[in-house]
Amino acid sequence: MTQVTQSGLDVKTEYLYNLLARIKQRPGMYLGKCSITRMRMLLDGYGMARSELGLPRTKQQCEFDKFQDWIQERFKITSSHGWDSIILFHSADERDALDNFFNLFEKFQNGESPLPS
Template identity: 35%
Template sequence: MLHDRYPDLPTLLAAIRTRPGMFLGRPTISGLHLLLCGIAFAEDFHQLPEGKRIGGFDREGFEQWAEGRHNPRRLSLNSFGLAAHLAKSEDAGFDLWFRWYDEFAGLGVGR
């Protein structure tokens, strides 16, 4: 079970970052976004209680932070789309998104 091996989102993201090919095929921002959306969809579909969901990271807070910090033109993009747009490629967007993730987590607000 995913939750047993990756008890929280930071643990899962660390594994994805270390071995993106195992999770995504290749390190693309769209692949990362789709994987995380798929996990959230499965958790909702199976009506998992909050304690069984992959948590440990303030996703909404991160989106608001990324919007305020990196989207001065107010483009209608989430952090994944914005990273791809600003980096101008899927692979570079993957790296940029993780830089933002590190910065946000380092602020201590993403827990």
């Protein structure tokens, strides 16, 4: 069986962070408009599609799951609001929230403490 690859990555295993990088470069192309809500819907759809195809969760997906806790700790939120809602609440609008998502996600990926210094 031939494995489908995109940009040298095996899409059956690790692809999520590559996708996020491409969305960051051209959000309108992937999301229709710059919107954190649309980003959340796309990522939910990505996970659902992988599940429907019987593909196992990847290391990147499992790591991204920890972003929720990181965001909750950063903004001192204990409610069940999703990372997207929390970021949107602390942003001017959907576009600003999407920009803030990418900034926060970069800090998360770099292993920064969720608490601002």
